[in-house]
Amino acid sequence: MRTQVGIVGAGPAGLFLAHLLRRAGVDCVILESRSRDYIEKRVRAGVLEQTTVNLMHEVGAGERLKREGMPDPLLDIRFAGGIIHIDLKELTPGKIVTVYGQQEVVKDLIASWVKGGGSIEFEAEALGLDGLNSERPNIRYRKNGREDTIECDFIAGCDGFHGVSRPAIPESVLSIYDRIFPFGWLGIISESTPFPEMTYANHERGFALASRRGPHIARLYVQCAADEDLNLWPDARIWDELHKRLGGARKLTEGKMVQKGITPMRSFVVEPMQHGRLFLAGDSAHIVPPTGAKGLNLAAADVWVLARAFDEFFRTGSRKRLERYSEVCLKRVWKAVRYSSYLTSLLHRFEQHTPFERQLQHTELEYLLNSKAARTTVAENYVGLPFVDD
Ligand code: FAS
Ligand code: PHB
Numbered sequence: 001m002r003t004q005v006g007i008v009g010a011g012p013a014g015l016f017l018a019h020l021l022r023r024a025g026v027d028c029v030i031l032e033s034r035s036r037d038y039i040e041k042r043v044r045a046g047v048l049e050q051t052t053v054n055l056m057h058e059v060g061a062g063e064r065l066k067r068e069g070m071p072d073p074l075l076d077i078r079f080a081g082g083i084i085h086i087d088l089k090e091l092t093p094g095k096i097v098t099v100y101g102q103q104e105v106v107k108d109l110i111a112s113w114v115k116g117g118g119s120i121e122f123e124a125e126a127l128g129l130d131g132l133n134s135e136r137p138n139i140r141y142r143k144n145g146r147e148d149t150i151e152c153d154f155i156a157g158c159d160g161f162h163g164v165s166r167p168a169i170p171e172s173v174l175s176i177y178d179r180i181f182p183f184g185w186l187g188i189i190s191e192s193t194p195f196p197e198m199t200y201a202n203h204e205r206g207f208a209l210a211s212r213r214g215p216h217i218a219r220l221y222v223q224c225a226a227d228e229d230l231n232l233w234p235d236a237r238i239w240d241e242l243h244k245r246l247g248g249a250r251k252l253t254e255g256k257m258v259q260k261g262i263t264p265m266r267s268f269v270v271e272p273m274q275h276g277r278l279f280l281a282g283d284s285a286h287i288v289p290p291t292g293a294k295g296l297n298l299a300a301a302d303v304w305v306l307a308r309a310f311d312e313f314f315r316t317g318s319r320k321r322l323e324r325y326s327e328v329c330l331k332r333v334w335k336a337v338r339y340s341s342y343l344t345s346l347l348h349r350f351e352q353h354t355p356f357e358r359q360l361q362h363t364e365l366e367y368l369l370n371s372k373a374a375r376t377t378v379a380e381n382y383v384g385l386p387f388v389d390d
Contacts, residue, residue, distance in 0.1 A: 003029040005310060006139045006152035008126045008165055010039060012102065013282030013299035014158035015109035019059035020307030022116060026314050029150055030118075031141050033125035033159075036110060043189060043259050045102040046211050046219055047072070047198075047293035049384030052300045053098050056105065061112035069100040070212065075198040075382065077347070078248060079365045084375065091372070091379035099198070101213050102296050129155055129168040132276035153277070156306060158299075160283040161268070169275040179341070181265035181289060183348060185209075186224040188238060192255025194218035200291075200347055201245050202365060207291075207348040208245035210252070218255070220246075223348055228262050265289040265344065267337050272326035279306055279325055286333050291347060292340035297384055302329050304387050332388050339381040 005021055007014045010032035021028045032039065048056075053069070056062040073096045077084040088096050113120065124143035131137045132155070139150045157165020166174075183206070194212030201208040206223035213219050222241045224233070235257050246252055268287040273280045282299030305328050309321035321328075346364055350357070368374045 001029060001148070001150040002152075003027050003150060004153045004314065005029075005156055006137075006150050006154070007031070007156045007158055008129075008139060009157070009159035009163060009282075009284070010106075010110070010120050010122075011158060011160055011282065011299065012105055012109070012296050013284075013303050014156070015106065015113065016055060016059065016300050017156055017158060017281065017303035017307055018113055018118065019061070019109065020303065021310060022113075022118065023059065024307065024311035024314070026310055028156075029152075030120045031124045031126050031139065031150070032120055032122050034123065036120070036122050040103055040107045040110065042103055042106075043101065043187075043261065045290065045293065045296040046099055046213065047297075048098045048100055048105070049297040050095055050097070051304075051384055051387050052297050055300050055304065056108065059109070059112065060116070061108045064104070064108055065098070065100055068104070068214070069098040070214075072097045072099050072198055075200065077200045077202070077365070077368065078246070079202040080204070080362065081366050082369055084365065084369045086375050086379050086382070088379050088383050091376045092383050095383040097293070097383055099212055101219075105296070126159065126164050128164055129157075129278060132168060132278045134277075137277045154310065155278045156303075157278055157280040157284045158282055158303070161287055163284050165278060165280055165284045166270060168278060169270075173272075173275055175271045177267075177269040177271070179267040180226070181267075181344060181348070182226055182350065182352070183207075183223050184226050184228055184265055185221045185263045185290065186228060186230070186233060186238065187219065187221045187261050187263060188257050189213060189259040190218045190220065190255045190257045191216060192218045193253045195246075195250060195252070199246060199250075202347045202349075202361070203245040204349065205241065205245055208242060210242075210246050224262065226264060230260060230262055233260070263290060267341050269330070269333060269337060271330060273302070273329055274322075274326045279322075281306055281329075285329075286337070288337055288340040289344040290340075291344040292336065292381070294336040294340050298333060298336050301332055301387050305329055305389060308389060328388055328390065332385060335381070335385055343378070
C-alpha cells in the first residue's frame, strides 16, 4: 500500500487528523490495532474544551455532540475550608467546557470518517517504522496474521503512550521529562443521578471527583494507591469512600456500577515531537494526569497544528510549518502539563507530605476560595488555552 500520510492509531489524535487531511485533499491510511467495537467502548476522558468542540463541528462530526453534550459553566472544589465555586463563564469570560465521553467522540469521528467514504484498517497492528530519514518512510504492520508494509510520504504517530512510534525515534535524539505521581484514580461509571456540577474534592482520605456522562449516568473517581488491586474494591467500599470524600452538603445517590478501572497518574513529555518524516501527536508524545482534563484536548490541538503543516507542504512544497511543528505544539503542551501538575498537587493527598506541605496545600485552597484572581487562573486553564499556530 502507498499513501501520503500513514496514521498509526485511531484514537482522538488519529481520527481528528484523518478528517483534517481529507478536508485538505491529502490522502491518508489509518492503522488501528484494536477492533472498532473495542475502541468505541473504551471508557476514558470526559471533558471537551471549546476548541475541541469546535473541531468536532469543523470536521462535520458534531451533530450528536450538539444534542447530547452537557455544557458545564462551572466547577466546584470542596475542601475542609468550604466549597470553591469556579464560575467558568463569569471568569473567562463566556467560555465553558462540555462533558461528553471520549468513547462518544471516537464513535462520532469513526462514523463521520466512514460516512465520508473513508476506511480504517482495524485489527492492524503496526510493528515498526522504517526509513524515517528517507523520502519514503514505511510502516510495517500485521493484519489477519499477514505482515505487510505501507509506504508513506510522512508518518503520524498517533498510537498513544504504549505505541510503536515514539520508540522508533533513537533515544539519543529524545529528551524525556517524566513524573510519576505516587497514586492513581479508581474510576467508575454508575447508573445513578450525577452531581449537577463537576465537583472535585481535596479530602484527608484522598481526592475524589464527581463527573457525569448523562442525566442518569455518573462518572466518579477516588484516589487510590498507584498499584491498587481493583479486586480489593467491592462496590460497597467504593461508594463508602465516595460518600466520605464527596459527601457533605450534597447527597451522592448510588446505583449499578457498570464499569470500573484504574488510571495511573503521570506527567510525561518527549522533545522533540518529530524525527525525520515521523510526527508524534497526542499521548504518543505526552501524558498529563487527568485532573486537569487535558489529555484528549491536547491530542486535538496537536493534530490541528500538524494538519496545517501537512496541508502547506502538499499544496506549496514548503516545509516551514513541518519544521516548527514540535516547537509550536510544545508551547501549549507544557502549559497544560504545568496546569495539570498544579491541580494534581493541590487536590490529592500525598502520604509523604510533611505538616508544612499539608498546611501549604490548605492555604493554597483558602487562597483560591477568597481570590477572584486565583480562580480566574484556574478557570482560564480549565476551559483551555487557544490553539497556537506560530
Ligand atoms: P489514544 O491512546 O486514545 O489512541 C491511540 C490508539 O492507537 C489506540 O486506539 C490504540 O489502540 C492504537 N494503537 C496503539 N498501538 C498501536 C499499534 N502498534 N498499531 C496500531 N494502533 C495502535 N484524559 C482526560 O482528559 N481525562 C480522563 O479522565 C482520562 N482518563 C484516561 C484513562 C485511561 C485508562 C487512559 C489510558 C487515558 C486517559 N486519559 C484521560 C487520557 C486520554 O483521554 C488520552 O489523552 C487520549 O486518549 C489521547 O488520545 P490519543 O493521543 O489519540 O491516544
Ligand atoms: C471525566 O468526566 O471523566 C473527567 C472530568 C474531569 C476530569 C477528568 C475526568 O478532570
